[in-house]
Amino acid sequence: MRKWGPLVAVCLGTFMLLLDVTIVTVALPAMAGALNASLSDLQWVIDIYALALAALLMGAGSAADTVGRRKVYVVGTVLFALASLACGLSTGSGMLVAMRCVQGVGGAAMFATTLSLLGSHYQGRDRGVAFGVWGSVSGAAAALGPVLGGLLTQDLDWRWIFFVNLPVSVVAVVMTLRYVRESRGAAGQRLDVWGTLSWTVFAGAVTYAVIRANAVGWGSSRTLVMFVVAVLALVAFLLVERKVAHPMLDPRLFRGSSFVAVMLAAFALNAAAFGVLPYTSIWLQTVLGFSPLKGGLVMVPLAAAAFVVAALSGRLLHGAPARYTVGGGLVLIGAGELAMTVLKGSSGWTALLAGLIVAGVGVGLVNPALSQAALASVPPYRAGMAGGSVNTFRQLGYALGVALFGTLAADRMARSLTGHAPDPHGTAQALAGGGAQGILAHVPQSARAATGLAMRTAFTSGLDAAALWAGVVGIVAGVLALWLVRPQEHQAPPAGPAADGTPAVPDRAGSAV
Template sequence: MRIWGPLVAICLGTFMLLVDVTIVLVALPAMSDSLGSSLSQLQWVADGYALAVAAALLGAGMLADLHGRRRMYVGGLIVFAVASVACALSPNMPVLIGSRVVQGLGAAAMFTTTLSLISTLYEGRRLGLAFGAWASVAASASALGPVLGGLLTQALDWRWIFLVNVPVTVLALALTFRHIPRSAPGKRDAARRLDVPGVLLFALGAGGFVYAVTEAHTQGWASAATLVPLGIALAAFAVFVRVQSRGAHPLLDLSMFRRPAFTAAMITISVGEGAVYGILPYTSLWLQSVRHLSPIGAGLVVLPHAVAAALVAVVCGRWLPTPSPRLGASLGLLLAGLGVGAEGFLGPESGWPALVGGLALSGFGMGLVFQVAASLALGSVPPERAGMASGTYSTFEQLGYAFGVAAFGTLAVSAMTGSLEGKVTDASATAGTLSGGGADALLSAAPDALRPGLDHTLHAAFATGHNTLALTAGALCLAGAALVAWSTRRPRDEGPLPARQGAPAGTSRTRAHAPGGTSGHGSS
C-alpha cells in the first residue's frame, strides 16, 4: 500500500475535479427545466467552475510550494465538498453558478498539487507507473463525466451529480491523511510571498474575457456590455505580464516559456481542451433537445471517446515506446482535430450514430495529448518550480475549456441565426432559445399546422450550428498541431533540461517527457 495508497488518494481527487468539469453537460436541460435559465446561464454553470479553477491555479500553486502540498490538497478537498453540497441545494441559477465558482476554487487547490505530489513522492520505475495511472485518470475523467451525469440525472435527480462528491471526498481525505507525508520534499524560499496583485490581475483578465465572449451573442460584439469587459480584460493581462516580468518572486515565471517543450505543452493542452471539450455542451444539447435522447443515452454516446482516451493513456504508458514530444503532441492534436472535425457533417435527420466515429477518433487523440503534455510541462522545469509548472499546465487546460465553451456558444448562436434567417419571424431570438435547449418550447408555442415544418427547420438550424462548431474546432486542432511541430522542430535550442526529482533513471530528454517514463517499464 506504500505505492498505491498515495496514488489512489491523488487520483481520486483528480478524477472527481475533472469529472465535475463535464458531468453537468447532460444535466443542463434538467437544470433548465428545474430552475429556469438562459443560454448564458447554462454556459456559466459550465464555465464558472472551469474559470474559477483557471483563475486560482497559479496562486494555489505558489501557496503549495510555500506551505506544503498536502495541506493545500486537503484544504481543496474540504472546500470542494462543501461547495458541492451548496450546488446540490441551490434554489436558483445565480446560487448554482456562485456555488460552482466556489467549487472551482477548491478544485484549483487540489489540481495544482496532483502532478507535483506525484513527482516528489515517486521515483524511477514507480514514477513512470504513477504518471501512467494519473494520465489514464485524467484522460478518461472529463469524457466519463457525461456518462456519470446521465446515470445520476436519469436515475435520481440532477442534484445528485454534486452530492456524489461527498463520499468520494471523505475517502480521499482518509487516504491522504494516512498515506501522503505531511510535507513533500522540496526547497522553500522564505522570501517568497503570495503574489496577490498577480492573482487579482489574472482573475480579472480571464474572467473579463470569458464574460465578454459569453455575452457577445446576446449583446453584440460592438456593444458596451461586450467591449468594456473585453477592454478591461486585455488591460489586466497586459499589466499582469508587466508585473510578472519585473517581480522578484512572480506568480508565473515567464522564463519557463523560453523552453520550446514547455510552450508546446501549454499550446497542446489548451487547444485540445478548448476544441474537443468546448463543443461538448452543445453536442449534449443537440442529443437531448433535438434528438430527444435521455440523459443516460446522451452520456453513453460520448462513451467511445472516454474509452479511447483511457486506452491510449494506459497502452502508451505501459507497453508502447514513448513518442518524441514533437511527434506525440502533434499527432495527438492531429487525431483530435480529425475526430472532432468528423462530427461536423450532421443533417436535419441525422442521429447519434453520426457522432460515434469522430468521438472515438478524438478520444485517441486526447489520450495522447494527456499522455505527453503533462510530462512535457513538468519535465521542462527544476523541482522547486514543480508547483508553478503544475499550476500553469492546469491553468491553460481549464482556460482552454472555459474559452472554448464561451466562444463556441457565441459561434453557435451566430450560425443558427444565419440558418434561420427568412424562415422564422425573429431569427436571433429563436437561435438563442434553440441553442439553449429550447427546441420543444419553440415547437409548443407554434400553431399546430406549422409545427412539422418548424420542427424540420429547427433540426436543420441546430445541425448547421453544430457543424460550424465541429469544423472550427477541427481546424483549431490542426493549426495547433502544426504550431507545436514548428515550435519543437529544433529541440537542441532548448538546452539541457534541469534535473527533475524522481525522473526515471537513464531516460533521454525526449523519452522522459511522457508520463509513461521509459518504454517497457513494466509494473512495479
C-alpha cells in the same frame, strides 16, 4: 495500506474534481428546465468551474508550497464538498453558477497539490507506479463523467451529480489526515498575490466578453470594454511576473518557441476536443429526444478511443519526439471535428461516430505526451511551473472553447431561423439552451412539424459551425506544434532542492481534462 494510503487519498480527490469537469454535460437540459436557465447561464455553469481552475491553479500551487501541500489539499477538499452540497441545493441558476465557482476554487487547491504530494511520498519504482495509477484515474474520470452524469440524472435527479461528491470527500479527507504527511516547497517562497489576481481578472474578463458577445454584439461597448480589461490585466500580469522573486509563471519562458507551442497545444486540446460536446449533448436530448444516459453513452467512443490509444502510445511510442505525438494528435482532433460537420436536420447520432473516434485517437496521442513536452521545454528547476502552466492553459482552453463555440453555434442558428421564426435571435438562444420542447409547446399544432424541422436544421447548422471552427483550432495548433516543438538544452538550476528535502516533482498539477 500505509504504503499506498497517500495514493488512494490523492486519487480519490483527483477523480472527484476531474469528474465534475465533464459530469455536468449531460445534465444541462435537466438543469435548464428545473432552474429556467438560459444559454448564457448554462455556459457559465460549465465555464465558471473550468475558469476557476485555470485562474487559480498556479496561485494555489504557490500557496501550497508556502503554507503546506497537505493543508491546502484538505482545505480545498472540504471547500469542494461544501460547494457541491450548495450546488445540489441551488434554487436558481445564479446560485448554481456562484457555487460552481466556489467548487472550482476548491478544485484548484486540490489539483495544484496532487502530484507534489505523491512526489513527496514515493521514490524510484514506486513513484512511477503512483504517477501511472494517478494518470489512469485522471483519464477514467474524464471518460466516466458523461456516463455517470447520465445515470444519476436519469435515475435520480440532476442534483445528485453534486451530492455524490459528499461521501467521496469525507473519505478523501479522512485518508489524507491519516496517511499523507505534510510537505512544502523551497524555503522563503512567497505567494504571488498580485500575479494571481491579475491572471484571474484576465481569464474572467476574456471569458465574460466571449459569452456575452452573442447577446450584446461583438462590437458593442460592453464587449470591447471587457476585452480591453482583459488585455490590461494580461499586461499587468506579465509586468508583475517579471518583478516578483517567486513568479508563478516566468514570462521569460515564452522566449522559447517550444514552450509557446506546448501552451498553445494545451489550450487547443481542450478547446477543440471538448468545447463542442456540451451543445452536442443538448442536441441529443432536447432535439433527438435521447435520455440523459443514452446521451452520455454517445460520448463513449471518444473517451474509449482516447483511453485505449493513450495506453498503447505510452508503450509503443515511448521515446518518440513530442512534436509528432502532440502535433499529430492535434491534427487528428481537428480532423475528427471536421468529420462531424456533416449534420443535417434529419441526421442521427451515428453521423458523429467516425468523428468522435478520430478525435478520441488524437486525444489519446496528445494526453500522455503533453506534460512531458512541457517539461522538456523548460529548465529542470522550472518543472513545477511548466506542469502548472500546461494544465492552466488546458482549463482556460476548455472554458473559452465552450464560450466561443456556443456563441458561434447560437449565431449560426439565428441565421438559419431567419424567416422561420418571428424572433430568430431569441429563438436561437432558447434552442441552444435546451428549450426546444418549450418552443414547440407555444406553436400551433398545425405548424409544429414545419417548426420542428426548422429547429432541427438550425441546431445542426450551429453544431456544424462550432465543429468547423474547433477543427480549425485543432489543425492550426497541430501544425504549429509540428513546426515549433523541438528538444531543448537548459542551464542548471540556480537553487537547491525543496525545503523538505524532496526532489523536484515533474508536474505540480495533473494532466487530465
